[in-house]
Amino acid sequence: MIAVIAEKEFTECRRDGRFKLAASLMLALMIAASGFGWRNYLDLLNQADIAAEHDYRRFGQQDPKHPHDAAHYGVYAFKTPRPLTIVDGGIEPYVGASILNGAHIQGEVEYPPAQDMSALQRFGDLNPANAAQTLLPLLVILLGFSAFAGEREQGTLRQLLSLGLRPSLLLWGKAAGIARALLPILLPLAGFGIATAGYLAPAESRGDELARAGLLVVLYGLYLTLLLFLTLGVSACCRSARTALAVLLVFWGVTVFALPRMLLDVGGYVYPVPSTHRFWVNFMTDLSQSWESAEQTLQKQLLAKYRVERVEELPFDYTGRSMQVGEEAAWAVCERYDRQRYDIYARQNRLLEWGTLIAPSAGVSLLSMALAGNDPAQHQAFTRQVEHYRRHLNRLLNDYVSSHQTRNANGWDSTLIKADASFFQRVPAFRYRPPDWREALSPYPRAIALLLIWTAAAVTFARYAVSRLSGASA
Secondary structure, three states: OHHHHHHHHHHHHHHHHHHHHHHHHHHHHHHHHHHHHHHHHHHHHHHHHHHHHHHHEEEEEEOOHHHHHHHOOOOEOOOOOHHHHHOOOOHHHHHHOOEEEOOOOOOOOOHHHHHHHHOOHHOOOOHHHHHHHHHHHHHHHHOOOOOOOOHHHHHHHHHHOOOOOOOOHHHHHHHHHHHHHHHHHHHHHHHHHHHEEEHOHHHHHHHHHHHHHHHHHHHHHHHHHHHHHHHHHHHHHHHOOHHHHOOOOOOOOHHHHHHHHHHHHHHHOOOOOOHHHHHHHHHHHHHHHHHHHHHHHHHHHHHHOOOOOOOOHHOOOOOOHHHHHHHHHHHHHHHHHHHHHHHHHHHHHHHHHHHHHHHHHHHHHHHHHHHHHHHHOOOOOOOHHHHHHHHHHHHHHHHHHHOOOOEEEOOOOOHHOEEEEEOOOOOOOOOOOOOOOOHHHHOHHHHHHHHHHHHHHHHHHHHHHHOOOOOOOO
């Protein structure tokens, strides 16, 4: 009986000219978004590869100079985009993917693409994830709003129930029929995402990328299941199709547009990010104090150990060791301020996670960004790997100063130390190693749990609403 009902529902959907038009437009939009995403990904990948190779060669071929001058000269680290950036760019356009590794302090991410966008371009950012999160729910609503309310208006619902048809069979049949109508849109998109991930991913990360693509399909499938049963439940509760459509459109507008925006604004108000000026003033004050304290401690230790009065009387050049101690003193300050900043972002994200209670699209957006590899947590993983690389780079340069000591008539003179291209070319290139999908999802247990609860609640609501049609148990 469920199959018969599903076939009837599917036939009605297929014959509905509004569905054909909406589905065609939706598919065309998703194809266009995928095409733009593909082109953007290849462009970003090409830029990152060329820039990384050029900058590494620039650093390796620099003229002979003091290693500390080379540290200030710096070398860039670039984040290679993930293939699923085609599906969901996340925060990537707004944070950038290049960091200059220099001396003393952790570098900041530079040149976000959004800097070069107009306000209209930022407003009109198109990718398949945005389209799926906003327009697929609307398509589900247009397919299902009249499933029960329309039959009630036509009088056919009473006839079906008078024949002894169990309401639960009617619910599952209509759900299956509408889902079948959506498959011609969803299956090509799911297949495209998985095939793209497998084709574009490097061999060493192909398994992880395929797992992420598969989980994205599950995520959006869960979201559409939630919306489908919610739509059917509302249709069963309303006496007219017009009322059902109005209720569902209000739900769509509020939960897809209004509430997520409100949650972002509330998060920024409750957990404000310090201004750039205040951040750097506090940071440089603490950094200067840390440097001064570390320098004084080092001098006291060495003067006591070698029983001399001044650092110039030490049996070795003090410069290299002083530079490295200064670097290590800055590490703790950089880590503390970096952790403080990302803790604020994490709190804002946590508020957005809890917002899934009132707007399931908020949780879908967070999990989609995480699976695509473009959420704040994975951006932080990139910046931390770059910082570890910077520390290794400066240790190599400072060790060179310590191991190539020179004297003149007045004593030790580190300014005479010069490193050439043969040394700079031994510095390893930066390689970003992204976290796997388990680590990517680990910051979002609340979003996952709340989406599962929403889905279970939507199915329960639909069963209850349908059971009231005849007073029978569904």
